[in-house]
Structures are given as structure tokens and as C-alpha cells.
Amino acid sequence: MNGSVHQKYINVVAIVPPPHNGMTAVSRKFVTELSSQFSTNEFLVSKPGFVRRELWPIYRQLAIFSKLIEALCKTKGPIYFVLDSNKGIWANLLLHLPLFMFSKRPLILHHHVFSYLNSRDARVGWISHLLGERAMHVVLCTCMQEKLQTLYPGARNAIAIGNARFLNIETTHRESAALNKLGFLGNISREKGVHVFMDTVRRLSVLGVTLEAEIAGPIADKSVWNDIEAFVNEAPDSRSYIGPVYGGDKDRFLAGVDVLLFPSEYSNEAQPVTIFEGIASGMPVLATNIGCIPEQLPKDWVFSRADFVEKAAHLLEEWCRMPAKFFAATQEASSRWRSEQSEAVLQYNDFVELVDAHLA
Known part of the structure; x- marks a missing residue:
């Protein structure tokens, strides 16, 4: 457990690098930010070197399932969890959702993909409906929030936090006007x-x-x-x-x-x-x-x-x-x-206030 400003805790179940991609990088930095505001128990999954690329999806689901059980058995308090995509949503529905329902824990569900927002996915519909008010949904932009709440009325509690909040990049001003x-x-x-x-x-x-x-x-x-x-x-x-x-x-x-x-x-x-x-x-x-x-x-x-x-x-x-x-x-x-960076900072601050009030 990490020290915190608020002396409250969140149990984080997430995939972090490796593999190296935008979602895992943001997840790693999101966890770091959470731990600076709240106490966190971290149950993190990374790809071991011995796992071949084609076997990673199966390994990942088994590892997440194991970490989620560990988190529920060893801790109390809310769970932070990243919803999967494509076939991985079956694991969210059939493996993870029953654990969430049984535990009756508050949840922070982070959405990093758009595929089930282009059209309704019945699996996401069941997840959002059954979790209802217990789940706070974190999305990446305003249009994501609008689409999520339109397609999935069960996702009543949603907030947008742009990825820019979690990227430590200094602004560069280019001196050259040449396009080469x-x-x-x-x-x-x-x-x-x-x-x-x-x-x-x-x-x-x-x-x-x-x-x-x-x-x-x-x-x-x-x-x-x-x-x-x-x-x-x-x-x-x-x-x-x-x-x-x-x-x-x-x-x-x-x-x-x-x-x-x-x-x-x-x-x-x-x-x-x-x-x-x-x-x-x-x-x-x-x-x-x-x-x-x-x-x-x-x-x-x-x-x-x-x-x-x-x-x-x-x-x-x-x-x-x-x-x-x-x-x-x-x-x-x-x-x-x-x-974008300034807006995302304000969005994250609003999120911290909501979570803090929820844990009070």
C-alpha cells in the first residue's frame, strides 16, 4: 500500500507495460497518479518474456482473473478496473462481472476503446446495467461519454479524463518553417x-x-x-x-x-x-x-x-x-x-474530488 494525501485506498487491477502500447502506458501513469492522491493496493499484470505473442491474450485473461480474486480476498474498498475489448469483453462478462456482483464493491471502470461505442454491444450493456450506480465510468473524451451514456443507460455515472493528463511531455516550439x-x-x-x-x-x-x-x-x-x-x-x-x-x-x-x-x-x-x-x-x-x-x-x-x-x-x-x-x-x-493538457488536468481534478467524496 502506498502513502496518500487522503489516507483512503483504491484497489487497482490493471495491465501495465510490457507490452508497450498507449493503453498500458496510460494505465501505468494513471496508477501512479492515483497513488499520489489515495492509498492504493496494486494488482498489476505485465507480459512475461516467456509468453509468446499469440498466447498473450489467454495468459492476460487468466492473470487478470487471478489478480482480481486476490484483490477481493485481501482487501476492502473500491476496485479500479480497465474494461477490455473484442473477445476480451467475454472475460469481463463471464469471469469478472460475477466477482463484482458477489463482492458488491464500488467500481471505477476505465474505458480505453471505442469499438463498443460505434454500435451497441450487448455484453457491455449487461455489464453496465447490472453494475448500475456502483460503477463510475471513466472515458477519454466528451464524445465517448455521450456515446456511452446513450448506448448504455446503465452507465449513469461517467466522467471524461483525457490521456493528456498522464503524458509527461514538454511542449516543443519548432523554429523551421520547412516541410521536408x-x-x-x-x-x-x-x-x-x-x-x-x-x-x-x-x-x-x-x-x-x-x-x-x-x-x-x-x-x-x-x-x-x-x-x-x-x-x-x-x-x-x-x-x-x-x-x-x-x-x-x-x-x-x-x-x-x-x-x-x-x-x-x-x-x-x-x-x-x-x-x-x-x-x-x-x-x-x-x-x-x-x-x-x-x-x-x-x-x-x-x-x-x-x-x-x-x-x-x-x-x-x-x-x-x-x-x-x-x-x-x-x-x-x-x-x-x-x-488539451490543461483541460485534462481539470478533468482529473474533478475525478479526484468525486472519488474522495465517494470514499468519505
């Missing part, structure tokens, strides 16, 4: 939009604009690797794939790129940390209009999937012709990050 390099950063797959990125670079070439293009991130699908290799080989002097980047390598990647493209089609995409990392570094980010992204970025930088290649290419072509406009965009990126 585009970047793609993420877990590389078709769903994450790497092919849209490559098509946008090709469209720029047709428009007579040649920019460097650098792709960074892990690749699991061999067919995607083959497509990236072909893309690089079309113009090896200006295109590259540099593999996964973490820590200082990621910082150097972001510092060396002028515009980040984030044309994701991933159904779980909610409030991508990568976008915040981009704008915090003074870099415009062009993205698709899914999840919370329209609230993260200026509206002129957000496009539908169908329009992305054409509209992104024309905006980039304009920025190349008009350096003053591009420089203004870099300043807007930095300003947007400061605004």
Missing part, C-alpha cells in the same frame, strides 16, 4: 493505416511534391512488410522503414519528422497517445475522423477514410508552397497540446 519529411508511427498494420500513408506519399508524387517518408513501428504481418519494402524500393533515397522505436529513439524520430500521418481505421481507436506526442513536439498531425480524434486535432487536419489521401495530399502540397502557413500549423500544434 512525413512520418508514420505505430503498431504497423492495415487497420492502423500504413497503406493509406504510403498512398498519400504516392499521391504527392503525382502532384509533383517529393517529401521524405519514414515509417517506424513493429510489423507482425509479413504481407504488410512486403508492401512496405516495395514502397521503400520505389524511392530508396527518400523513403525508409526504421523498425520499432522506443524511449530516446522515438523522441529522435518525432524531432526529425515535420508532419505525422495517422490514418487509422482501427475499430478500437479512441484517443491515440501518438497524436498527443506529435502535437506536443510542435508537429501537425493529419488523421482520420474516428474515436476521439476529432476532439484532439483542429478540424482542418481530420478527414474521413474515403477522403484522406486526396485531402491530406492537397493540404501538404499547400504547406510546401506556403511555408508561412506550415509554420503557423506547427504553432497551432503546440498550442493545441497545451490546451
Whole structure:
């Protein structure tokens, strides 16, 4: 148990790095923030090195189930828990929900995915209905909160806390007005939009604009690797794939790129940390209009999937012709990050007050 300001405690059951992704990184930092405000018992799950990638989903569910039982047996007080996605929601419904119902504990349920907010998922409906007033639902943005409460009337208690609150990134102001390099950063797959990125670079070439293009991130699908290799080989002097980047390598990647493209089609995409990392570094980010992204970025930088290649290419072509406009965009990126960070701090403070009152 960690010391606290309020001398009250929350029992945290969560997945933290590894694996390294936006959700686990935010979970780790959220737990750290909780422990600075409340006493916490931490029941954390990470991926051991001996667990193969394809076995991780099964291992993860068994580990969470075990940690949840341990938390309920050894402690009293509320449980903080992160709702899963896709097939993992079956575990939430069939394994975790009965334990929550039996224990009658207050719950803080953190939602990090958008897939069950695009359309109603009966499993989430049962979870929110049966937990009712006992659950406080934490979401990432206003539109998430609205959709959650519209689709799941049982989720009456909901509050938005942006991921920006949990990212310790200093704002960078760029001095250069030159647009020379585009970047793609993420877990590389078709769903994450790497092919849209490559098509946008090709469209720029047709428009007579040649920019460097650098792709960074892990690749699991061999067919995607083959497509990236072909893309690089079309113009090896200006295109590259540099593999996964973490820590200082990621910082150097972001510092060396002028515009980040984030044309994701991933159904779980909610409030991508990568976008915040981009704008915090003074870099415009062009993205698709899914999840919370329209609230993260200026509206002129957000496009539908169908329009992305054409509209992104024309905006980039304009920025190349008009350096003053591009420089203004870099300043807007930095300003947007400061605004998002300030709003998220206020949201988190409201959350602390609600939890504190609940535990009083």
C-alpha cells in the first residue's frame, strides 16, 4: 500500500507495460497518479518474456482473473478496473462481472476503446446495467461519454479524463518553417493505416511534391512488410522503414519528422497517445475522423477514410508552397497540446474530488 494525501485506498487491477502500447502506458501513469492522491493496493499484470505473442491474450485473461480474486480476498474498498475489448469483453462478462456482483464493491471502470461505442454491444450493456450506480465510468473524451451514456443507460455515472493528463511531455516550439519529411508511427498494420500513408506519399508524387517518408513501428504481418519494402524500393533515397522505436529513439524520430500521418481505421481507436506526442513536439498531425480524434486535432487536419489521401495530399502540397502557413500549423500544434493538457488536468481534478467524496 502506498502513502496518500487522503489516507483512503483504491484497489487497482490493471495491465501495465510490457507490452508497450498507449493503453498500458496510460494505465501505468494513471496508477501512479492515483497513488499520489489515495492509498492504493496494486494488482498489476505485465507480459512475461516467456509468453509468446499469440498466447498473450489467454495468459492476460487468466492473470487478470487471478489478480482480481486476490484483490477481493485481501482487501476492502473500491476496485479500479480497465474494461477490455473484442473477445476480451467475454472475460469481463463471464469471469469478472460475477466477482463484482458477489463482492458488491464500488467500481471505477476505465474505458480505453471505442469499438463498443460505434454500435451497441450487448455484453457491455449487461455489464453496465447490472453494475448500475456502483460503477463510475471513466472515458477519454466528451464524445465517448455521450456515446456511452446513450448506448448504455446503465452507465449513469461517467466522467471524461483525457490521456493528456498522464503524458509527461514538454511542449516543443519548432523554429523551421520547412516541410521536408512525413512520418508514420505505430503498431504497423492495415487497420492502423500504413497503406493509406504510403498512398498519400504516392499521391504527392503525382502532384509533383517529393517529401521524405519514414515509417517506424513493429510489423507482425509479413504481407504488410512486403508492401512496405516495395514502397521503400520505389524511392530508396527518400523513403525508409526504421523498425520499432522506443524511449530516446522515438523522441529522435518525432524531432526529425515535420508532419505525422495517422490514418487509422482501427475499430478500437479512441484517443491515440501518438497524436498527443506529435502535437506536443510542435508537429501537425493529419488523421482520420474516428474515436476521439476529432476532439484532439483542429478540424482542418481530420478527414474521413474515403477522403484522406486526396485531402491530406492537397493540404501538404499547400504547406510546401506556403511555408508561412506550415509554420503557423506547427504553432497551432503546440498550442493545441497545451490546451488539451490543461483541460485534462481539470478533468482529473474533478475525478479526484468525486472519488474522495465517494470514499468519505
